[in-house]
Amino acid sequence: MxxxxxxxxxxxxxxxxxxxxxxxxxxxxxxxxxxxxxxxxxxxxxxxxxxxxxxxxxxxxxxxxxxxxxxxxxxxxxxxxTGEQAQRVIAFFGPMVLFVLVTSYLGIYVGMILYLVGAMVFQGGYRLPKAAAVGVITAIANYILFEVWFQVPLLKGPLEPLIGIH
Amino acid sequence: MDNFSNLMDGFAIAFSMFHLALMAAGVLLGILVGVLPGLGAPNGVSLLLPLTFTMDPVSAIILLTSMYWGALFGGSTTSILFNIPGEPSSVATTFDGYPMAQQGHATHALTLAFMSAGTGAMFGVVVITVLSGWVTEFALKFSSPEYFAVFLLTFASFIGMGSGSAFKAIVSMMLGFAFATVGMDGISGNMRLTFGFPDLVKGISFLVAVIGLFGIGELLQTMEEGLRFDGIHARVRIRDVLKAIASMPGHWLTLLRSAIIGAWMGITPGGPTAASFMSYGLAKRFSRRKEHFGKGEPAGVVAPETADHSAGTCAILPMLALGVPGSATAAVMMGGLMIWGLTPGPMLFIERPDFVWGTIASMYLGNVMAVVLVLATVPMFAAILRIPFSIIGPMIVVVCFIGAYSISGSRLDLWLAVPFGILGYTFKKLGYPIAPMVLAMVLGDKAEDALRQSMIMSKGSLGIFWTNSTLSATIMVLAMLLLFWPGVSLIIKRLRKPAVAATA
The missing domain is CATH 1.10.287 (Helix Hairpins)
Incomplete structure (x- = not known):
């Protein structure tokens, strides 16, 4: 060896x-x-x-x-x-790829909420309500920043029209 | 005094409430981007660029350059307080900045860093103001062969002057050119290298590449090392700030030397990173307090910071006047210029003097504003780094992908950012330089056009670059010298060695 x-x-x-x-x-x-x-x-x-x-x-x-x-x-x-480094990189990279996968089908807002909540609950050890709050607030903040202020439409999926956002 | 009256017109354009607000916003966003791991100046500018597509070009460039200043300051902040350089160009600042902060002189180190950075930037803007008229006159003599020769000079200097393997730099750069040719060919209208994918017709955007290479690649690397912020609490006390400012004149020689090194490295594409290291090295060599360097010597903070900002500022000059960016960030900004419908190069000074001089004037104002804002907000930004990474990390990822998507609203760009991230991570770990790839992607089309038009002029003979004019021949000689610099310097060493041995 x-x-x-x-x-x-x-x-x-x-x-x-x-x-x-x-x-x-x-x-x-x-x-x-x-x-x-x-x-x-x-x-x-x-x-x-x-x-x-x-x-x-x-x-x-x-x-x-x-x-x-x-x-x-x-x-x-x-x-x-090293094995340890690989674990850390995969723990970060894996969820990121999942986020891109979810985003390309369900839109960036849904992807963002699921990703943030997932990372906070499973990797950060936060409780679900707190994580959900952070995820939803981030999504709303991004919506206001991009769609309202800068008028840049971001990728939306099939779920946004259900709550009246196009 | 033509430049001076132009500059005054520029101030009239830049000095409006809207532009001042944009500067403040740009500087604050820039500090944020510079402080956060995985987001740096090239990346921040790429992320912000899609938001400026609908803006007036003057406002857009003010926003982007201000963000650049902010990012440079943010990088120095984390270097000093956390020993983590937010930018590659602020690595040299950690050598003495962090020890100073450890000894309880955080405020002193920060103030020195910001003041020297401001001085360096001011020096850079003055150089730009003085030189721009002259460079333009020079550049108006250019036709296709001269342009190609200048591009070659830029690329040769990256290959020959780089610290790592020249062949790795070549691979990185040529990959950039290859990515740039994907999509529709501007001259013939053919679809090149799309391999039947309709999404590739519009080409691969350099912005996606920057977001992947710099953003995701850097995040992966940060994760691998296991993130720990052992920060030093900074409370900015006014008395310490004033004391540090009062000590500035004592560093005049270091300031001047570093500013000149920075200006030189910024205009020739050596870049801010090389400038800051070189300046640190020279400051140490000429100092009477050599043994204090690395243990918290104030001059060790002043030197790299001055050179870093002087180079960063001067890199804007070749971008505006020749269309050849001196750093990765300048390359991204130049890509922005082309998207806004401006053609960087000497004609820009004649066709859009309002844009050029508005930009230059905004650099004076933006830097003063940046120094004040960064001093006022350091504690706040240092606090951001204390948010756990399991929250801030995914948020940075989300911002990167929003940036990738917003370039042209394409799903493919989301997926392209991932392989570019892996590429960036691998390249960085193996010592492949990344900046040449970005530069080649931005300049690819222009360099190719210049080459093809020159070939048409000469009916296929490569000799045209040598025979077209003395100017192009001179540039070609310089380019060849730089390209083969490792070999040339080796020969010089070999020739001198026997002589040294004989005298010894």
């Missing part, structure tokens, strides 16, 4: 994964650019010219980063994320 105890993901693994991901994005960009010509047309460079070379540079630089990862981090014991 090279990795120190508690290490979930090593720096080396993460360097590799990141270089591979950025390299693949570069490859996708190159591939996408070939659809409409990457050479020289009647009116100068074709639309794919610029993105193609940008993609190519991404691929080459990612390959270099991959190489550097092997050179620098392969034998080095350095963690990217």
């Amino acid at each position: 090279r990795t120190p105890s508690g290490t979930l993901v090593s720096r080396f693994t993460m360097e590799l994964v990141t270089a591979l991901v950025t390299g693949s994005i570069g490859a996708i960009v190159c591939y996408g650019s070939t659809e409409f010509g990457i050479g020289w047309g009647d009116a100068g460079p074709e639309p794919g010219y610029f993105p193609f070379y940008v993609g190519l540079i991404i691929v080459l630089a990612s390959l270099f980063n991959l190489f550097m990862a092997f050179k620098h981090y392969r034998d080095r014991v350095e963690e990217f994320l």
Whole structure:
């Protein structure tokens, strides 16, 4: 075992994964650019010219980063994320993704109330009435700020019309 | 004295009740954003930008620049009181600011920080006022090859002068360019890189990227470290404030040196973060009290703060005059300018002098207001950080996603902010710089147009950047020098090493 105890993901693994991901994005960009010509047309460079070379540079630089990862981090014991850190990050990130999921179906106000109440009750250890009050007040404050003062409509779902807000 | 009369006109525009109220609101929101973890100046400006779409451009830029000043001040506050830099550029302030606060000199440190920051910013605005006429004249000589050369210079300086791996900077920047090309091509009208998704036709907004990269990415990082605020209670006493102000003239040399470093780093895209570190380092080297640095030396607060604000202010000049922003926040503001229908660049000074000089005049007023407001409200904002994170954290998340949605009212933007958040978190931990990506996303279309138009002019020869004019050739030489700076400096070191060894 090279990795120190508690290490979930090593720096080396993460360097590799990141270089591979950025390299693949570069490859996708190159591939996408070939659809409409990457050479020289009647009116100068074709639309794919610029993105193609940008993609190519991404691929080459990612390959270099991959190489550097092997050179620098392969034998080095350095963690990217410990188990404890991962728990904290997931405890924050998970509810956030749920919030976005709920929001895209039920609108941002419902999502916001559920998210705040959930986080306060399950993570903050507050009682439900207090959490509910904070959630609802936040939603109303945002409604007044955005829809009334700045006249920026926010995402609404199927529930708002039931209480007469469109 | 042309600049001076223009500036007076600018004051006439900026000095209205409405604009003063906007400045106050902007500064207060900015302090809030600077104090809260996960929200910084680039992010705050991105979140506020959609609200300014319906405003008059002068009012809009006043609101955004004021928020920028506020955010810079907010960042210094948390550095000193909590040892948590609210902004990357206020990291150097923690070195001596926090020890000062621990020793019971919190008010002294805060006042020094705000006063030096104000001085630095004032110096920056004066530099802008003096230089802007000259820069414009210079920039009017530009055509496409020169523009591309300037863009190249900007990007080269990020790659060559960055502290981390140059290839990581290249990946980050080129990803920014790639994201910028998604959507409709401005020249041919083709749909590029949409892969059949109708939602991608309008492109990927740089605002979503900023909210994800800076906001969510930073929150994830804050969470991972486990959040603890061991704050020092600050009670601002007037007597201490006055005493600190009285000690300011004694720091004149540090102030001047730091302000000049800041101005230089702000105009060339070194940015406020590099400026504050450099200024701290130089202040330490030239100080007679070297051993006191890091243990609560007042000059160690004065130096980074002055340079930070001087650079932050000066970064506005290349944005207005050349259309090349000197920092991530300036890049976001420039994106805003384009959304309001203005074209940043030399023509802006001729077509919209009211806008340019109104902005510059508002910077004088906004900074004075910011110093007063921040001194008055520090205890209040410090109290905000004592609200438990299980409440404030989700609220910050909600604000970020409201910001993402309000850019164009698109559900897709909500989902795009999430991968950008993961990207920001990973990149930051692995030492990929993020600012180049934002810069490339904002400038992508303009840089591409300049390149393609130059290619049309030269019928496909890359030689045009060298042969079009002495100006473009000079800029190209500078760009190449910066791009290969790590290699060049290595060669210089190698050449000098034998000589040093021989004398030793």
